[in-house]
Amino acid sequence: EAGVTQFPSHSVIEKGQTVTLRCDPISGHDNLYWYRRVMGKEIKFLLHFVKESKQDESGMPNNRFLAERTGGTYSTLKVQPAELEDSGVYFCASSQDSPNEQFFGPGTRLTVL
Amino acid sequence: GQSLEQPSEVTAVEGAIVQINCTYQTSGFYGLSWYQQHDGGAPTFLSYNGLDGLEETGRFSSFLSRSDSYGYLLLQELQMKDSASYFCAVKGYGQNFVFGPGTRLSVLP
Numbered sequence: 774e775a776g777v778t779q780f781p782s783h784s785v786i787e788k789g790q791t792v793t794l795r796c797d798p799i800s801g802h803d804n805l806y807w808y809r810r811v812m813g814k815e816i817k818f819l820l821h822f823v824k825e826s827k828q829d830e831s832g833m834p835n836n837r838f839l840a841e842r843t844g845g846t847y848s849t850l851k852v853q854p855a856e857l858e859d860s861g862v863y864f865c866a867s868s869q870d871s872p873n874e875q876f877f878g879p880g881t882r883l884t885v886l
Numbered sequence: 887g888q889s890l891e892q893p894s895e896v897t898a899v900e901g902a903i904v905q906i907n908c909t910y911q912t913s914g915f916y917g918l919s920w921y922q923q924h925d926g927g928a929p930t931f932l933s934y935n936g937l938d939g940l941e942e943t944g945r946f947s948s949f950l951s952r953s954d955s956y957g958y959l960l961l962q963e964l965q966m967k968d969s970a971s972y973f974c975a976v977k978g979y980g981q982n983f984v985f986g987p988g989t990r991l992s993v994l995p
Contacts, residue, residue, distance in 0.1 A: 777928075806982070806983075808985075814987070815890075815973070815985045815986060815987045815988060816929065816973060816975075816985040816988075817985070818982045818983060818984065818985075821982050829982050831982075832982070864928065864929065866929075872977065872982075872983070873917060873919060873934040873936070873977065874919075874931045874934060875931060875983070876931070877921075877928040877929045877930070878928055879927070879928045880928060
């Protein structure tokens with residue numbers, strides 16, 4: 774069974790540009806989460822999808838961040854326009870019925886210059 | 887609000903036992919999870935405690951005391967490959983998780 778995959782693994786962009794991160798959860802997992810870890814700090818929750826619906830987006834930092842999950846399969850997280858403080862590692866995780874055990878993807882390391 | 891505290895670093899030798907503590911303050915609590923993350927890797931689920939007591943999974947055990955808002959991860963028979971960061975995470979309202987700052991474990995030969 775394939776794990777959670779994320780693309781790209783690294784992204785370097787300039788301030789003001791747009792970046793789109795993609796996450797493919799484990800097949801059959803209805804729950805999909807986005808997290809961010811800024812260097813040296815804790816992993817912070819961004820939002821949670823159940824199928825294609827946003828269950829909780831309380832962690833989204835501002836309206837420059839837009840997440841979608843069309844069709845309830847893969848998800849995208851767009852940052853537009855990117856700011857320096859958006860740099861960090863963005864993780865996606867998925868779970869089946871219970872949120873207690875989440876399977877994380879390898880992350881996308883975003884660097885905003 | 888929600889906050890979790892963990893020691894920032896712990897060092898131990900191979901074969902030893904180490905305990906990583908986690909205290910939490912949350913507005914809602916359904917359980918405590920533990921994740922391991924090697925440098926450059928993805929967090930990996932280790933254990934979950936929804937009720938008070940000890941959960942054992944091989945060399946790893948996790949404990950929860952809800953009355954004390956406290957839990958710990960116990961690693962036995964330490965191996966070099968256990969060197970990693972360990973995060974506790976609290977499941978709050980809305981079924982999302984709040985992660986602690988992480989404890990970096992260094993296992994020495």
